[in-house]
Amino acid sequence: MSELPFYLAAFVVVLGVLIVVHEYGHYAVARLCGVKVLRFSIGFGRVLWQKRLGRDQTEWAVSIFPLGGYVKMLDEREGEVLPEEAHRAFNRQSVGKRSLIVVAGPLANFALAILLYWAVFMLGSEELMPILGTPPAGTPAAMASISNGEQVRAVDGQPVSTWNDLRWLLLQKAVEQESTELEVVNERNEIAVRRLYLAAAGEQGWEGDALERLGIGFYRPNLPAVLGKVVAGGPGERAGLQVGDHVLAVDGRPIAAWHELVLIIRDATERSLHLELERQGQALAVDVIPEGHPERGRLVGKIGVAVADDGQFRREVRTFVRYGFFEAGGKALKETWDKSAFSLVMMGKMLTGEVSLKNLSGPVTIADYAGQSAKLGFDYYIKFMALVSISLGVLNLLPIPVLDGGHLLYHMIEVVRRRPLTERAMGIAQQVGVSILFVLMAFAFFNDLNRLFFG
Incomplete structure (x- = not known):
């Protein structure tokens, strides 16, 4: 529980950056195409903070439910539009412009991933x-x-x-x-x-x-199970372990190397272990209870000790x-492309049943990984942010109504039919899309809870 604020902060930063970048992609291209933007919102639901800025007095807002955001544009289908501003309405734009505005969000996520990877590869x-x-x-x-x-x-x-x-x-x-x-x-x-x-x-x-x-x-490596560090206030120190202790056995099982001790402790969350030690030539025994720590979607035991190693x-x-400027850029492009393609392949295999829906992850798992990567170091955290940005970009391009890919699908149908879909047809499609997303989110949240409580 003591790590919860850190994990939440790491998650909020990732989520906030990715949402802002995605929605700013829509916003920037809409402005370039001459469309009036009414609201730029981070989150949904009741507005917590808002401010109007710019010539168009666009409302910039932060809302109560932070899992997403939206850009609301002037549109004759959603409200009355003054005759002198009709040319700035989203629905009055050509199919090409509308499609460009829609795809700009996911493309912004891919661009962010490329920049993040590029920076990490250059810094080393x-x-x-x-x-x-x-x-x-x-x-x-x-x-x-x-x-x-x-x-x-x-x-x-x-x-x-x-x-x-x-x-x-x-x-x-x-x-x-x-x-x-x-x-x-x-x-x-x-x-x-x-x-x-x-x-x-x-x-x-x-x-x-x-x-x-x-x-x-x-x-x-076959390093002996000798303690080189004991964390102050940790389970090991509270049990009486000291630097230099050589662990000979756990619950009667002989320990030949450090990695054997680690594996036993990891699998013994909140369960007492009986350690037989050698300290300065004398034999003694202590009982220690490993504390559970979240790692890759499950709890693992730790007692706050490290191996004696001279480095x-x-x-x-x-x-x-570390890579040079151009080499890092090329590698960043390839990394983003490969991971995007891999995500699509795995999603396709989910549809055919080759990949289990248990692989879907929700906000709890993402928050867990965000915290873990932040603890490992800045470069790990930036790579994790890039990976989630790619996932967000790919997800939004799926041809599901209410997602960007669903709107692109409408536009493709419009090109073929040479006229837009009827409002009734789009309304039904939106309801189907919301239902699909609700089912996927329910699966993801269930998987999160299952990983959290059952490993």
């Missing part, structure tokens, strides 16, 4: 190297003979330099094909090619971690990645 960030851990027995990675410490150099010939690059490429390949080839190098500088079969990634409707089902996990391991598994 510290990334995990694509070093693989020992895969669980029976998984595709185990059958591919992947072993602990192998570093991936390429996926189907495409160079890989970071863990995020590897993860993203494997997800794309898993959607497109049955298998892929990983070029790896081990700790003895021996190069090998591992053929990884990808069908398991899509099992259970792509629900959960697809790479985990493939057996792909990060490298786990050598961190230096060995991390690399600083």
Whole structure:
């Protein structure tokens, strides 16, 4: 609960920026096309704050329900329009201009994503190297003979330099094909090619971690379970743990390495663990209860301790990645395009039933990820904002009435029919669109609650 204000603040900033950018896209292009804008609102419902600005006295407002926004334009279908202003009404514009105004919102979201990625790639960030851990027995990675410490150099010939690059490429390949080839190098500088079969990634409707089902996990060094840090006021300190303690066993289970201790603690939220220790040559035991912390849609246990490490391991598994101006721009464009296309493919698979509706996420999950990314660092947070901006752009282009894509669909029908749809037809379509959105939001909110309470 102590982290709730931080998570909410991170969520509000992401949501606020994306809504403002999206609606400003509509607003700016409407003004360029000569359309009069009556109101620019962040949120829906009762107005909390408003101010009129500019030659047209546009009303800028913040409303009580913040999950969205809108730009209200002069329109003869929605109210009386003075004869001298009729030429500035939205409905009087050509189909081309109206379509441009409608598509400007999603395009603004894509443009924001490109700029955010561009900035992050130019500034550079510290990334995990694509070093693989020992895969669980029976998984595709185990059958591919992947072993602990192998570093991936390429996926189907495409160079890989970071863990995020590897993860993203494997997800794309898993959607497109049955298998892929990983070029790896081990700790003895021996190069090998591992053929990884990808069908398991899509099992259970792509629900959960697809790479985990493939057996792909990060490298786990055999560091001893010696405490190098104990957080003041945390569960570990309250239980009596001290820096230098060597954990030998948990609930009678011997602990050979730090990562074994981490896995046990993560799965023991709010459950007492009996730790057998060695402290300055003496044996002793303590009981500690891990606290639950939200992570990737579920609660994981933590006791507020860190491994004793002189920094050598961190230096060995991390690399600083930075790109020049033009290279960063090209990579930002590709990243935005690839993620947009991937989102569309996954949405299509939802319609065919290949992808579970449990993958839909609502505001609770987004807030959780916003907080997690903000805690990891500024670059992670900016990348997360770019990803959500892409998702918002893609979602709004879907041909569902009430969304921007639905209005574009009306315009396409108008071009074919050579006359607009009747108000009755559009009214029925709007009701259908609202119903579809309500069902999708209900699924997303249910999934949020399910992840929050059941993991």
